[in-house]
């Protein structure tokens with residue numbers, strides 16, 4: 001007998017209870033990614049306190065991965081959106097790939113679509129004919145960067161270029177020289193010309209070799225004050241943890257000579273699903289700039305998502321310097337340009353990302369909103385002036401142009417908090433806690449029976465049917481017509497009420513220490529045994545025509561239930577609430 005049984009307690013589950021088994025998958029085919037020897041790494045202690053430089057490559061890396069690459073019209077729509085959002089560096093294409101990209105670059109230059117403070121960038125392989133065509137494409141641009149790449153990783157050296165390390169380095173060096181020569185030959189003084197080099201597949205390149213190639217490229221470009229070089233170290237295929245990626249950036253940042261003239265850029269792809277973390281840690285490790293695409297479009301699993309990165313900064317109180325305040329417009333444009341749908345759970349932008357279906361989340365959200373309102377009122381400010389603190393909502397959906405409408409949606413997983421939120425938000429009815437429980441059971445019965453979601457409209461219709469008189473087809477024993485009350489100096493109220501009772505016009509009279517108790521007394525006259533257990537009321541709006549809501553919990557002939565009354569006059573509202581409970585008791 002085990003000790004726990006001996007104690008009369010259940011046997012605890014230990015981790016030996018579930019024995020995990022080898023998967024049988026071919027793990028022998030995959031090697032472990034090499035760690036970086038950098039024990040004195042500093043990036044874990046760093047904080048991101050300002051926005052990095054951003055480059056959008058939607059029109060290049062994003063576009064090259066589309067089933068149906070963007071038409072000129074779609075490209076232009078995307079370009080204009082990126083400019084409106086505030087991106088200052090935009091990779092606009094691969095002009096030597098064909099007429100579409102070349103013509104697009106020419107069109108935005110010739111039509112004056114590029115603001116003076118925006119730098120366009122164009123990508124090319126390190127091949128002379130392609131470089132010449134690439135430089136031709138940017139003639140007349142105010143600010144333009146040529147971006148040259150060649151893969152440097154062992155497999156690519158062996159399989160794609162079939163060359164030695166020196167030969168691969170030479171491709172980068174010759175390419176850089178050719179870019180400079182063609183820029184010299186073709187570009188005029190009107191163009192502020194920049195240069196970017198990417199050792200493609202940096203993530204699989206030996207660090208010392210990546211450094212050697214970057215240094216050789218710098219020897220040709222000769223970065224100096226006012227003559228920066230962008231060294232972009234791409235995770236062309238994401239291969240390691242974000243922490244190892246950060247180590248590699250810290251290592252490169254420490255070892256690059258002329259570091260002060262280098263803009264160190266990170267270009268993560270999302271193969272392991274950790275591109276956002278990889279970009280953020282790379283910035284902590286010393287990178288200055290991030291290349292990515294809106295909503296993570298791009299090759300395979302995509303480029304890093306610029307929207308998530310920017311919004312992550314925003315949610316930490318750091319200005320991303322990009323305007324995401326109309327996130328649905330950004331989403332619609334991106335969906336149109338890319339002909340790809342954004343997932344409903346996409347961070348910050350998906351349809352469902354500010355929505356809670358489950359009871360405990362809804363309860364906490366409702367309490368969060370209530371607490372924010374109380375806190376703001378106590379300080380005499382609005383909720384926009386205090387720190388956001390609503391559980392389960394990392395940001396205020398309003399800040400990205402969303403309403404609160406979809407924050408709580410009700411289904412079989414929902415509890416009283418969610419339903420109460422809908423009534424408060426949409427109808428200004430702040431139900432007492434026990435009434436929330438009562439009404440949520442009514443909604444629960446509906447969701448259990450019918451499944452699916454109950455819309456706010458349906459919730460309201462069930463609520464009206466359950467608690468409020470139907471003006472067209474009234475139901476229940478009692479319908480109030482009018483009433484008068486008088487108060488004696490000894491505190492006794494006498495009430496006379498004209499009502500329809502069981503279909504007949506009736507005058508009820510009663511007395512008590514207030515209008516409610518007088519009405520309860522009057523109801524005795526028609527054989528209703530009512531006792532008031534709880535009473536709450538609140539105004540529903542401000543101003544002279546304000547309505548009040550009264551909630552009364554009654555024991556009626558031994559049955560405990562709630563009633564509600566809504567009226568501009570608080571006494572009438574409370575009498576209506578008693579009638580609501582009485583009618584429900586006999587329904």
Ligand SMILES: CC(=O)SCCNC(=O)CCNC(=O)[C@H](O)C(C)(C)COP(=O)(O)OP(=O)(O)OC[C@H]1O[C@@H](n2cnc3c(N)ncnc32)[C@H](O)[C@@H]1OP(=O)(O)O
Pocket residue numbers: 061064094096097098124125126127130149150151160161171200236
């Ligand atoms: C990681 C990235 O996203 S890189 C960007 C990738 N984007 C694109 O490729 C989109 C646009 N590309 C294209 O339209 C075409 O590839 C073009 C027009 C540029 C070139 O087309 P092609 O001349 O038919 O060549 P292809 O695309 O097959 O390229 C392969 C050749 O280029 C060489 N090559 C590949 N990359 C590079 C490079 N960066 N620098 C120099 N040569 C390169 C290859 O070794 C191969 O040479 P080989 O034929 O001697 O074996």
Ligand SMILES: CC(C)C(=O)C(=O)O
Pocket residue numbers: 061123149198200201232234235236237267269
């Ligand atoms: C050209 C480079 C920067 C690239 O797109 C990649 O490596 O993913």
